[in-house]
Amino acid sequence: MDIDLITNILYAMIRTGTPLLIVALGELVCEKSGVLNLGQEGMMLMGAVVGFIVTLLSGSLLLGFLLAMVAGVLMSLIFGLITMELSANQVATGLALTIFGTGLSAFVGSEFVGKPIEGLDPVFIPVLTDLPVIGRMLFGQDLIVYLSFVLFGAVYWFINYSRPGLILKAVGENPHAANAIGLPVFRTRYLAIIFGGAMAGLAGGYLSLAYTPLWAENMSAGRGWIALALVVFASWKAERVLLGAWLFGLASILHLVFQGLGFAVSPNLLAILPYLATVVVLVLLSSNQTRSRLVAPISLGNPFHARG
Amino acid sequence: MKQNSSPPRLTLRGITKQYPGCLANDNVHLDIAPAEIHALLGENGAGKSTLMKVIYGLVKPDSGEVLWDGLPIDVRDPAHARKMGIGMVFQHFSLFETLTVTENIALALGDDAGELNSLANKIRTVSEKYGMAINPDREIHTLSVGERQRVEIVRCLVQEIKLLILDEPTSVLTPQEVDTLFITLRQLADEGCSILFISHKLNEVKALCHKATVLRAGRVSGECIPAEEDTISMAKLMVGDDTPVSTTYPKKLGSTPLLSITDLNLHSPDPFGVHLKNINLTVNAGEIVGIAGIAGNGQEELLASLSGEHLCPDGKTITFAEDEVANLPPDQRRQWGLAFVPEERLGRGAVPGMSLTENALLTGFLTGLVSKGMIAWKKAEAFADEIIDQYKVKAAGRHAQADSLSGGNLQKFIIGREIMQNPKILIAAHPTWGVDIGAATAIHKALITLRDQGAAILVVSEDIDELFLISDRIGAICNGALSPIKPTPESSIQELGRMMAGDFNQSVNNGSTAL
Secondary structure: OOOHHHHHHHHHHHHHHHHHHHHHHHHHHHHHHHOOOOHHHHHHHHHHHHHHHHHHHHHEEEEEEEEHHHHHHHHHHHHHHHHHHHHOHHHHHHHHHHHHHHHHHHHHHHHOOOOOOOOEEEEEOHHHHHHHOHHHHOOOOHHHHHHHHHHHHHHHHHHOOOOOHHHHHHHHOOHHHHOOOOOOOHHHHOOOOHHHHHHHHHHEEEEEEEEOOOOOOOOOOOHHHHHHHHHHOOOOHHHHHHHHHHHHHHHHHHHHHHHHHOOOOOHHHHHHHHHHHHHHHHHHHHHHHHHHHOOOOOOOOOOOOOOO | OOOOOOHHHHHHHEEEEEEEEEEEEEEEEEEOOOOOOEEEEEOOOHHHHHHHHHHHOOOOOEEEEEEEEOOHHHHOOHHHHHOOEEEOOOOOOOOOOOOOOHHHHHHHHHHOOOOOHHHHHHHHHHHHHOOOOOOOEEEEEHOOOHHHHHHHHHHHHOOOOOOEEEEHHHHHHHHHHHHHHHHHHHHHOOOOOEEEEEEHHHHHHHHHOOOOOOOOOOOEEEEEEEHOOOHHHHHHHHHHOOOOOOOOOOOOOOEEEEEEEEEEEOOOOOOOOEEEEEEEEEEEOOOEEEEOOOOOOOOOHHHHHOOOOOOOOOHHEEEEOEOOOOOOOOOHHHHHHHEEOOOOOOOOOOOOOOOOOHHHHHHHHHHHHOOOEOOHHHHHHHHHHHHHOOOOOOOEEEOOOOHHOOHHHHHHHHHHHHHHOOOOEEEEEOOOOOOOOOOOOOOHHHHHHHOEEEOEOOOOOHHHHHHHHHEEEEEEEEOOOEEOEEEEEEHHHHHHHHOOOOOOOOHHHHHHHOO
């Protein structure tokens, strides 16, 4: 295997992992507050289609990304209203949101399938980009990839070191106790849901504006589900989400690698890998009862009703 | 009190709170002076919890006013209450298991928490000052129940505190821990802090409190100075004149062994569990055997091996009459005639989200509520109604969810469900844990009646008074080993206390001659 191949694999690994990383960071924050939003796929698709249409019509990538995030936020607010105000089941609502988002994005985007736009270009950083092997991987990417590094740092710091992050974890563990000591349970969960929506929208925008600059129906191709698996795989830790996203990114380009090496392995078989890895991690986690009880947010998926 | 001239720290005037179908507080008055330890006494459902939530800003009263240092005030929410200097220790702790002690306390303090390291130091200082050693860096799930309560108390003390409210604080503590808690509370009161001590344990109120306000059915039924009252007169204020508050039951000794444990050794798979060591025990038909012990000395493991949750490969170690059952699962033991009341009400005794009818069905299905695989709902509903009626369970009806009942009422329901199946053997863990006097008396009577019908009953409890009251024979468990079991009249609280601490030697000699 020559240096160029390795450089290219690493570059593609990060690039493929970036949308996963962004959605998964959003879902991580959301789940830390005790809310399980299975609507990632739907929110991503809405972000992708809205971002694409806006950029196509306005010519502005920035506007495209911003409105992709807005679309994700609006979708997440639908989820928030139904699960928080009406105390509906989070799993059912999330599934419905994915189905809804898939259909709506196909409908809205039907006129725009296959139209070309100018995608996001990489931004090279003098000297650093030319470093051997890791130069292209870390410093030869586009702005959204760099943004994902920043987002990771911010989420990592927020969850582990900030006071609002502490409140987030407390609400996700025991919303009733949190309410009893006067923490804003509803506000915390809403903000977490909205952050999750914004990240899903941004990741969707990344797909249609940078990764493959075009709109195709259902173009997220299950990445929302992989992100959900990724959060579990990472056992709800931000640093493992980063690692996992890149690993999953690597897994989904493995068929190219094998081709380069002269093996013919079915890409479908390789596409199973992230899910297989998640199942293995789940089994490992649940083999120890105490650990499995403490690793996931304890009240994940439980609605909160204020008692008075 | 030290400052007679100053206004009371807290005054409640005419507090009334109506819930749908329930008048929780009816024109309640209450005065607490600075440095006073004030008891709020009452049975389950008397309105204690609602009243304390009013003080802590969790519930808005329909009418009435709250005065703080003589000035009217509207407590908006718990954060406001904390700012005023009110601290509260909840019965069901409001702690977060995956967070450290410091993080938990920082959460409650809001913006006043400051930097975590300096807060941790403050926690160390305060906890040492009040004799409640805790390590600020431990995560809550690694702490015992008693230690968790310390965290709740220290959480109140790291701020400037003027009124500390404790909701049934002793119900989760061993006698030794209760003594330590009382020392801390007296020290706090000496420093000028007012304490509102919510309880239904009259001995503790008598030992600790300067004054008491008694609630019954939402109203103040009396005020007294506990030191000058006897427990009977206070109990009368709590439960009214028509409920008997004290009684004794004749002791009986059975003859035919129904439940026998022979040389039971059990290795606990739980890393924090206790291994059972060579347990031998016989419970005869028509008697109640009581086993005392401090929590975590093997009670859980013993109960699990008796209920069938933990199977023993050697079936001979446990027999019901002549039948070897130690390797039979719970349902087959129940079919034999075993009934079991576990320690945890929600989760093991009852399914929180299910109705009382469904919960009645869960263990009552053997009594004709299921035929040919189909549930006879009419019969199940009738069974639930009968339990509710006979055991005076306060619930919105058989449709009420198990977790909507207060702890005492749910306990009455579970005990009733088990006893009404007419078991041959009943095993009950902590049958009156957190239950008020009236309900406890009802439960005791039901147990005695069942005994007189010829059932073998094993009661595991931390409440020594209760064990002496209802047990015909008594013993203790310590570190997985069982003391000799003696007829209750031949034992004493002192002897039982020694056995709870693992000192069986003296009693082995006494016991073998007595048996």
